[in-house]
Amino acid sequence: MKKLAIMLLVAIMTCAIAVAACAEGDKPFAGTEITVYNWYDYIDLEVLDIFEQETGIHVNYVNFSQNEDMYTRVSTGAGSYDVIIPSEYMIERLMKEDLLEELDLNNIPNLENVLPSLRDPSYDPGNAHSIPYMWGTLGILYNTDMVTEPITSWNALLDERYAGSIFMMDSVRDTLGLALKVLGYSMNSRDEGELAQAGEWLLNQKDAGLVAGYILDQAKDKMVANEAAMAVMYSGDALYAMEKNDKLAYVIPDEGSNIWVDGMCIPKGAANKAAAECFINFMCRPDIAQKNMDYIYYSSPITQVVENLSEEELASTAMNPTEEMVARCEYYNDISDVAYLYDDVWMDILM
Amino acid sequence: MKRSWYATPYALWMLLFAVVPLVFVLWYAFTTPDGAFTLSNFAEFSKPRYAAVIIRSLKLAVYCTALCLLIGYPTAWFLAGRGLNRTQSLVVLILLPMWMNLLLRTYAMMTLLDDNGVINSALAALHLGQIKFIGTEGAVLMGLVYNYLPFMVLPIYTVLKKMDWSVIEAAEDLGANPLRVMSRVVLPMSVPGIVSGVTMVFMPAVTSFAISTLLSNGKLRLAGDLIDYIFNQSSNPNRWNIGSSFSLMMLVLILISIGFLRKVDPDNQGGGLW
Numbered sequence: 356m357k358k359l360a361i362m363l364l365v366a367i368m369t370c371a372i373a374v375a376a377c378a379e380g381d382k383p384f385a386g387t388e389i390t391v392y393n394w395y396d397y398i399d400l401e402v403l404d405i406f407e408q409e410t411g412i413h414v415n416y417v418n419f420s421q422n423e424d425m426y427t428r429v430s431t432g433a434g435s436y437d438v439i440i441p442s443e444y445m446i447e448r449l450m451k452e453d454l455l456e457e458l459d460l461n462n463i464p465n466l467e468n469v470l471p472s473l474r475d476p477s478y479d480p481g482n483a484h485s486i487p488y489m490w491g492t493l494g495i496l497y498n499t500d501m502v503t504e505p506i507t508s509w510n511a512l513l514d515e516r517y518a519g520s521i522f523m524m525d526s527v528r529d530t531l532g533l534a535l536k537v538l539g540y541s542m543n544s545r546d547e548g549e550l551a552q553a554g555e556w557l558l559n560q561k562d563a564g565l566v567a568g569y570i571l572d573q574a575k576d577k578m579v580a581n582e583a584a585m586a587v588m589y590s591g592d593a594l595y596a597m598e599k600n601d602k603l604a605y606v607i608p609d610e611g612s613n614i615w616v617d618g619m620c621i622p623k624g625a626a627n628k629a630a631a632e633c634f635i636n637f638m639c640r641p642d643i644a645q646k647n648m649d650y651i652y653y654s655s656p657i658t659q660v661v662e663n664l665s666e667e668e669l670a671s672t673a674m675n676p677t678e679e680m681v682a683r684c685e686y687y688n689d690i691s692d693v694a695y696l697y698d699d700v701w702m703d704i705l706m
Numbered sequence: 707m708k709r710s711w712y713a714t715p716y717a718l719w720m721l722l723f724a725v726v727p728l729v730f731v732l733w734y735a736f737t738t739p740d741g742a743f744t745l746s747n748f749a750e751f752s753k754p755r756y757a758a759v760i761i762r763s764l765k766l767a768v769y770c771t772a773l774c775l776l777i778g779y780p781t782a783w784f785l786a787g788r789g790l791n792r793t794q795s796l797v798v799l800i801l802l803p804m805w806m807n808l809l810l811r812t813y814a815m816m817t818l819l820d821d822n823g824v825i826n827s828a829l830a831a832l833h834l835g836q837i838k839f840i841g842t843e844g845a846v847l848m849g850l851v852y853n854y855l856p857f858m859v860l861p862i863y864t865v866l867k868k869m870d871w872s873v874i875e876a877a878e879d880l881g882a883n884p885l886r887v888m889s890r891v892v893l894p895m896s897v898p899g900i901v902s903g904v905t906m907v908f909m910p911a912v913t914s915f916a917i918s919t920l921l922s923n924g925k926l927r928l929a930g931d932l933i934d935y936i937f938n939q940s941s942n943p944n945r946w947n948i949g950s951s952f953s954l955m956m957l958v959l960i961l962i963s964i965g966f967l968r969k970v971d972p973d974n975q976g977g978g979l980w
Contacts, residue, residue: 423939519838525924527939561925568841568923582821694941705935706755706927 384630385411389437391634392429394617395420395572397440397489399650406637412630420571421526429622430454436622437631443478443616444528444687446485451689455484456621462632465639473616473656478686485618486635489653491590492676492684493529493613496575500602501584509537509608511585518565522577522586523557525569527701528687529613530557533587536610543688547696554700561704569705578603589615590673591653597673598652605673607680614684616656731957734950739943747944747951756932756952763929766843767912770850771858774907775900777851778858782899783892785859786866797863800856808853812920815849816840819921845921846928850911857910858903865899866892901970905963913956929956 391403395418403414417434419425422445428434430452441449449455460466460482466474469487479485497506502517512521512533524530532542534553544550560566567583575592577583579599588596593605619635621628637643641659648655654674655661661675668674676684690697738744750756785796803811818824819839826836839845869892877891915930927935933956936942936949 421939423941427938519841522923566925568925570924580820580822691941695943698941702935702940703755705924706759706932 382409382411384627384633386413387411387627387630388413388415389627389630389634390415390417390435391438391440392417392419392425392434392436393438393440394418397617397651397653399646401650402638402643402646405643406634410630410633410637412633414634423527435624435626437625437627438634439620439622440488440617441620442687443476443485443618444689446618446620447478447689448691449620449622450479450484451691454623456623456625456628457483458486458621458635459629459632462629463636463639465636468639468641468644468657468659470656470658470661476616476686478688479618485620486639487656488617488619488638489591489647489651490614490616490656491654491673492607492680493533493587493589493615494593494605494607494673495585496578496588496593496596496603496605497585498578498581498583498600498602499604500581505604506585506606507609509533509610511608512587513560513563513565515563515565517584518563519567520584521560521565522567522574522583523560523569524574524587525571525705527697529587530569530704531697531701532613532687533608536608536612539610542613542685543690545690545693545696550696550700554703557704589653590676591651594652594671594673605671607672607676607683609683611683611685614681614686616686731950731953734947735954736951737947739947744947747947748955750948751952751955759927759929759932762926763912766847766850766918766928767908767914769847770854770911771904771908773847773851774855774858775904778855778903779862779896779900782859782862782866785863786869797860800859803852804856809916809920811853812849812917815845815852816920819845819848840921841923841925843922843926846918846926849917849921850914853914853917854907854911857906861902861906862896862899865896865902869895897970901967905967909960909963912959 389412391414393416403416406412407414419428422442425439425441426445426448429436429439429449446455463486466482466486473487473490475481495506495509495511501520531550531553534556535542535544535549538549538552538556540546540549540553574586574588575596578586578596581600590605593603597603597605619638621631625631638647639657641657644655644657644660645663648660664675672680735747736743736745781800785793816823820826821836821838821840825839829836839848873895874887874891877887882890913930914928915934918926918928919931933949933952936945936952942948
């Protein structure tokens with residue numbers, strides 16, 4: 356009996372010490388490992404080193420270049436990830452299919468740094484599953500040496516003068532979305548007829564020899580190298596390109612466009628959820644968000660970073676669109692239940 | 707230990723990574739997502755867009771094979787030539803590009819062929835204007851030929867090297883001119899090498915993937931790209947089934963070409979490289 360009591364005592368004391376160490380130590384997850392699945396070229400890699408130094412958590416960093424690719428790997432369990440960074444419509448879909456863990460917001464106090472306008476979004480009420488990482492718009496980046504008058508409409512993509520010098524995106528939602536928009540429909544259309552018209556618009560553009568290609572990550576470098584007159588592009592890539600080539604300009608066309616948010620989420624069954632939340636919280640720290648924004652040129656949703664913008668940056672359509680421009684834009688909604696309609700039209704353009 | 711046991715590691719490897727995946731492909735190709743038997747996956751390919759992709763793939767593969775033969779045969783003939791020293795190092799030069807990853811080689815081609823790439827910069831410096839390569843069928847064809855040419859040269863070289871040169875001397879002694887020696891003696895004797903080379907170029911060319919997307923800026927996609935798209939990006943709930951049925955059709959195409967090879971070259975004299 357006495358022996359048992361002593362053993363119990365020892366056990367309790369050991370536990371107590373361990374708990375105290377967890378609470379007081381600043382590296383509660385030291386020695387653990389998380390896998391972060393992010394867009395290609397979408398972080399300042401130095402940030403990962405800082406995180407590893409500060410927390411002792413080792414980060415496996417892997418990349419994707421399309422939401423749909425990422426979805427395939429997450430939904431089939433092809434890889435196990437602790438943090439993924441999909442766009443809002445994909446977050447909505449992953450939520451619907453119960454593929455995301457609910458976040459413990461107590462572990463992410465830095466959520467209060469996020470701009471109020473981007474907090475508690477319609478696609479994820481209360482930020483229960485996602486914390487905004489970067490946000491931006493979709494627009495046209497053009498070379499002002501080759502295109503002399505300012506572009507205001509998506510119809511510039513049909514301008515014969517720039518035949519063979521227009522890059523479109525290899526991305527079903529963005530490319531079909533802009534065609535829907537130019538025809539006056541919603542970018543979230545579920546109507547077969549509307550989608551068929553959008554497909555026709557894009558096929559006409561392709562068959563007339565206007566399109567230089569359907570690409571994604573290479574477009575910004577081609578624009579920097581003056582290889583094309585215009586390219587459909589996310590605002591962040593446009594900022595990157597404009598930084599390197601001052602003849603480039605970015606516009607959100609008058610018909611309206613897409614506003615997007617990439618959010619940090621934890622997929623169901625993540626091996627190390629608490630450490631993943633620690634990572635998400637870390638990414639919302641102003642100095643870290645600033646580092647990432649300086650490196651990838653996308654707009655950060657962190658208030659302190661926005662307050663730090665220079666006058667030039669505040670005036671930039673790509674970095675800081677006006678409220679009137681944002682009002683013209685719409686979020687993508689999850690359309691996965693009618694995705695086959697999009698797919699059908701898109702394959703006719705792509706193949 | 708019996709000699710036949712030596713192949714066990716290889717057999718296990720093949721079982722795991724060739725046979726098992728093939729069974730999966732077969733299973734998915736003939737079932738619905740619920741697991742019920744169906745042939746409807748194949749009906750999907752009656753849609754015109756698939757026909758366009760297959761025709762484009764076949765056309766480019768045929769052009770690629772023909773170009774490889776036109777370039778490769780004289781090269782092999784030159785390498786197998788009698789008076790040539792250091793043949794071995796020349797053969798290594800042909801093989802050298804194959805030591806590098808296919809994607810790297812294709813990226814190198816992009817750098818060469820880009821609108822402001824190496825070739826066009828040189829042309830511009832000489833005031834010769836600009837040639838649009840990237841984004842055209844020609845660029846894709848160049849990429850295919852560049853990547854698969856060694857597969858044509860090597861089997862033909864092997865056959866020519868093994869050829870009995872006294873036969874050619876006999877033809878010359880009997881008064882045949884060089885053209886006649888080539889057409890009546892050398893060419894017929896090298897048929898096994900040609901068949902082997904043609905098959906080894908045609909097969910990977912018709913199923914090639916990524917090269918076309920990269921060199922055409924995503925404008926021209928081939929059968930391999932289509933399969934990639936169906937599996938990785940399509941939102942069709944049957945995508946694994948449709949993708950598998952398409953993969954199976956490509957596999958049958960390859961089996962047919964192997965059958966063709968066996969018929970023309972029953973003793974597999976064409977180097978037996980595969």
